[in-house]
Amino acid sequence: xxxxxxxxxxxxxxxxxxxxxxxxxxxxxxxxxxxxxxxxxxxxxxxxxxxxxxxxxxxxxxxxxxxxxxxxxxxxxxxxxxxxxxxxxxxxxxxxxxxxxxxxxxxxxxxxxxxxxxxxxxxxxxxxxxxxxxxxxxxxxxxxxxxxxxxxxxxxxxxxxxxxxxxxxxxxxxxxxxxxxxxxxxxxxxxxxxxxxxxxxxxxxxxxxxxxxxx
Amino acid sequence: xxxxxxxxxxxxxxxxxxxxxxxxxxxxxxxxxxxxxxxxxxxxxxxxxxxxxxxxxxxxxxxxxxxxxxxxxxxxxxxxxxxxxxxxxxxxxxxxxxxxxxxxxxxx
Amino acid sequence: xxxxxxxxxxxxxxxxxxxxxxxxxxxxxxxxxxxxxxxxxxxxxxxxxxxxxxxxxxxxxxxxxxxxxxxxxxxxxxxxxxxxxxxxxxxxxxxxxxxxxxxxxxxxxxxxxxxxxxxxxxxxxxxxxxxxxxxxxxxxxxxxxxxxxxxxxxxxxxxxxxxxxxxxxxxxxxxxxxxxxxxxxxxxxxxxxxxxxxxxxxxxxxxxxxxxxxxxxxxxxxxxxxxxxxxxxxxxxxxxxxxxxxxxxxxxxxxxxxxxxxxxxxxxxxxxxxxxxxxxxxxxxxxxxxxxxxxxxxxxxxxxxxxxxxxxxxxxxxxxxxxxxxxxxxxxxxxxxxxxxxxxxxxxxxxxxxxxxxxxxxxxxxxxxxxxxxxxxxxxxxxxxxxxxxxxxxxxxxxxxxxxxxxxxxxxxxxxxxxxxxxxxxx
Ligand code: SF4
Ligand code: SF4
Ligand code: SF4
Numbered sequence: 001x002x003x004x005x006x007x008x009x010x011x012x013x014x015x016x017x018x019x020x021x022x023x024x025x026x027x028x029x030x031x032x033x034x035x036x037x038x039x040x041x042x043x044x045x046x047x048x049x050x051x052x053x054x055x056x057x058x059x060x061x062x063x064x065x066x067x068x069x070x071x072x073x074x075x076x077x078x079x080x081x082x083x084x085x086x087x088x089x090x091x092x093x094x095x096x097x098x099x100x101x102x103x104x105x106x107x108x109x110x111x112x113x114x115x116x117x118x119x120x121x122x123x124x125x126x127x128x129x130x131x132x133x134x135x136x137x138x139x140x141x142x143x144x145x146x147x148x149x150x151x152x153x154x155x156x157x158x159x160x161x162x163x164x165x166x167x168x169x170x171x172x173x174x175x176x177x178x179x180x181x182x183x184x185x186x187x188x189x190x191x192x193x194x195x196x197x198x199x200x201x202x203x204x205x206x207x208x209x210x211x212x213x214x215x
Numbered sequence: 216x217x218x219x220x221x222x223x224x225x226x227x228x229x230x231x232x233x234x235x236x237x238x239x240x241x242x243x244x245x246x247x248x249x250x251x252x253x254x255x256x257x258x259x260x261x262x263x264x265x266x267x268x269x270x271x272x273x274x275x276x277x278x279x280x281x282x283x284x285x286x287x288x289x290x291x292x293x294x295x296x297x298x299x300x301x302x303x304x305x306x307x308x309x310x311x312x313x314x315x316x317x318x319x320x321x322x323x
Numbered sequence: 324x325x326x327x328x329x330x331x332x333x334x335x336x337x338x339x340x341x342x343x344x345x346x347x348x349x350x351x352x353x354x355x356x357x358x359x360x361x362x363x364x365x366x367x368x369x370x371x372x373x374x375x376x377x378x379x380x381x382x383x384x385x386x387x388x389x390x391x392x393x394x395x396x397x398x399x400x401x402x403x404x405x406x407x408x409x410x411x412x413x414x415x416x417x418x419x420x421x422x423x424x425x426x427x428x429x430x431x432x433x434x435x436x437x438x439x440x441x442x443x444x445x446x447x448x449x450x451x452x453x454x455x456x457x458x459x460x461x462x463x464x465x466x467x468x469x470x471x472x473x474x475x476x477x478x479x480x481x482x483x484x485x486x487x488x489x490x491x492x493x494x495x496x497x498x499x500x501x502x503x504x505x506x507x508x509x510x511x512x513x514x515x516x517x518x519x520x521x522x523x524x525x526x527x528x529x530x531x532x533x534x535x536x537x538x539x540x541x542x543x544x545x546x547x548x549x550x551x552x553x554x555x556x557x558x559x560x561x562x563x564x565x566x567x568x569x570x571x572x573x574x575x576x577x578x579x580x581x582x583x584x585x586x587x588x589x590x591x592x593x594x595x596x597x598x599x600x601x602x603x604x605x606x607x608x609x610x611x612x613x614x615x616x617x618x619x620x621x622x623x624x625x626x627x628x629x630x631x632x633x634x635x636x637x638x639x640x641x642x643x644x645x646x647x648x649x650x651x652x653x654x655x656x657x658x659x660x661x662x663x664x665x666x667x668x669x670x671x672x673x674x675x676x677x678x679x680x681x682x683x684x685x686x687x688x689x690x691x692x693x694x695x696x697x698x699x700x701x702x703x704x705x706x707x708x709x710x711x712x713x714x715x716x717x718x719x720x721x722x723x724x725x726x727x728x729x730x731x732x733x734x735x736x737x738x739x740x741x742x743x744x745x746x747x748x749x750x
Binding site: 035045052142 | 348349350351352355356364365366367368369385386387388389390732733734735736737739743744745746747748749750
């Protein structure tokens with residue numbers, strides 16, 4: 001391979017989905033935390049709630065659009081995140097080699113991974129399941145809290161709360177590793193491409209099995 | 216993507232899934248999404264169950280009562296005979312009737 | 324509560340319902356149940372109750388998903404102390420709707436009819452039973468007679484027997500204290516239309532401390548302690564109204580012994596939830612009790628009294644008695660099914676022959692519950708003089724008192740009766 005060879009990792013529709021997802025989710029997380037801890041005075045709290053609602057609508061539209069326009073990607077993503085092998089357990093045993101690399105500047109042997117490594121798979125599952133729960137519960141809490149039985153409404157409230165905590169915690173890790181792996185970050189936010197060597201190192205199985213050469 | 220596009224030389228195989236796999240996984244996703252919707256729907260349909268059950272309980276109490284007309288209540292009749300006289304009598308007016316107050320003036 | 328209040332008189336309890344700021348999520352659900360718009364606070368912020376508008380119905384309390392509203396008045400300990408005092412006759416005045424809900428906190432399914440078990444548990448706790456269904460029958464006698472008087476006055480020009488004024492038609496029922504306060508704070512022009520009959524609870528209190536003390540319990544009136552056991556938070560407010568010291572006034576006028584400070588007709592009000600807490604505190608498991616009889620004159624009641632707890636029940640009971648009194652003939656069918664059910668406004672027309680005047684009359688009645696959703700058109704009609712009805716039953720709570728603000732909170736339920744429509748809260 002020549003030095004300049006690249007792989008298109010994130011096609012445009014995936015990137016657009018991700019832009020909107022990132023923008024709306026960050027907004028939702030910040031306003032959500034403000035609302036939960038009641039950090040502001042009355043009119044500002046109301047504004048925070050309104051922003052929360054608008055961002056929630058944007059997130060929902062984004063998810064729906066992606067679901068219908070790119071159902072193949074949804075299926076592919078679901079399959080990849082829910083497919084586990086022994087390698088994933090081994091990956092977790094060394095935590096992908098990241099702590100060693102970041103903290104001790106040591107390189108350890110990491111089992112070969114597909115497009116998503118075991119940690120990303122776990123994150124992917126949380127995003128799929130948690131995100132769906134958050135969207136559904138959010139809509140019920142906004143539009144139907146009077147009509148659903150209040151026991152159910154209170155349970156839906158708890159689901160919304162716990163799912164958001166899990167996702168916010170994962171978001172920190174995701175942000176950190178995303179920036180740490182600058183090539184991936186650029187791929188997602190700029191042009192979708194990552195260098196071939198980089199991918200071959202981090203996702204050897206993907207590079208081996210799932211790619212097609214152009215031309 | 217033109218094949219001469221120099222920006223990248225590899226792309227993902229558009230379908231690394233078989234058709235059958237695609238339908239199976241897609242089906243599971245949609246089924247799982249339908250579950251909460253069905254649950255919420257049934258919760259909404261049954262939301263007044265407790266009201267209906269309590270209503271039924273009282274009508275059942277009525278249906279099985281030996282006496283079902285207020286003016287046949289012997290204790291009430293005894294109260295009128297021994298004490299209050301008859302409905303709207305002076306004693307009734309004093310003890311069983313009341314007056315109301317206009318509270319709106321205070322609001323405006 | 325020390326805040327300035329405008330729509331309460333001296334002695335009345337303001338703000339029976341308050342919202343716990345820490346629990347409130349600002350979801351706006353409560354606003355959609357409040358009949359008076361008494362809940363303030365923007366969407367997303369902590370909500371508050373404007374006590375001057377609030378009619379203490381408790382619908383916000385039983386419907387908040389997060390359990391934020393609470394009752395500020397808790398007489399459980401006071402009642403327990405009175406029960407322990409052997410010199411006090413504690414009269415438990417049990418509302419109709421309590422017997423189909425008190426089983427729920429003891430693990431029984433919603434709607435279980437447990438009159439016998441309830442009597443047994445309450446007697447064990449030390450109550451003397453006065454079934455409020457008895458007072459409901461008494462209410463029908465008074466309110467029904469009043470209605471017949473108003474109707475004959477309007478139709479045939481009949482004069483009052485004692486020369487007093489006769490109220491206009493339509494006559495509104497007055498057994499729901501939330502509805503009464505709603506009229507007093509929102510439509511005072513309709514006060515003459517309210518039946519002057521007290522609610523069953525207040526009749527029961529007045530009777531227990533006069534006739535009851537003298538001829539049934541054989542004790543001094545001031546040693547009778549009356550406890551309303553109600554599905555209702557507004558009854559706590561009602562009991563505190565200053566005019567409801569009629570037994571004291573009556574006893575004094577009749578030259579009986581009466582302490583210098585007036586005592587109220589009803590000393591304390593326990594909601595169904597409060598009663599469950601009291602029994603549990605006394606380690607009485609209602610569900611395990613055997614059926615018992617009430618055991619006093621005041622425990623005798625009819626089927627007409629017991630349906631007072633349902634929307635339409637007061638009207639049905641009144642129609643049964645009015646029919647027999649007006650026509651002098653027995654009813655071929657006791658049930659008036661047209662006034663049953665959960666429709667927002669139910670109406671019926673009953674054609675009968677008034678034997679006193681020998682004329683056919685058609686009595687038009689309406690039944691309204693869930694006043695948040697249903698009352699405005701009805702009262703606007705009456706105010707404009709266009710109302711086709713002669714007698715209108717109103718209960719604040721959706722479904723009637725069986726779904727009152729003092730009932731056990733049912734997790735699988737909501738008071739939302741109409742169609743399910745989303746409502747997008749914004750400001
Ligand atoms: S329903 Fe409960 S939590 Fe929601 S705004 Fe009202 S009091 Fe607050
Ligand atoms: S008690 Fe009734 S009137 Fe008062 S705030 Fe609650 S719902 Fe409104
Ligand atoms: S309908 Fe019954 S429970 Fe509800 S406020 Fe009126 S009296 Fe109380």
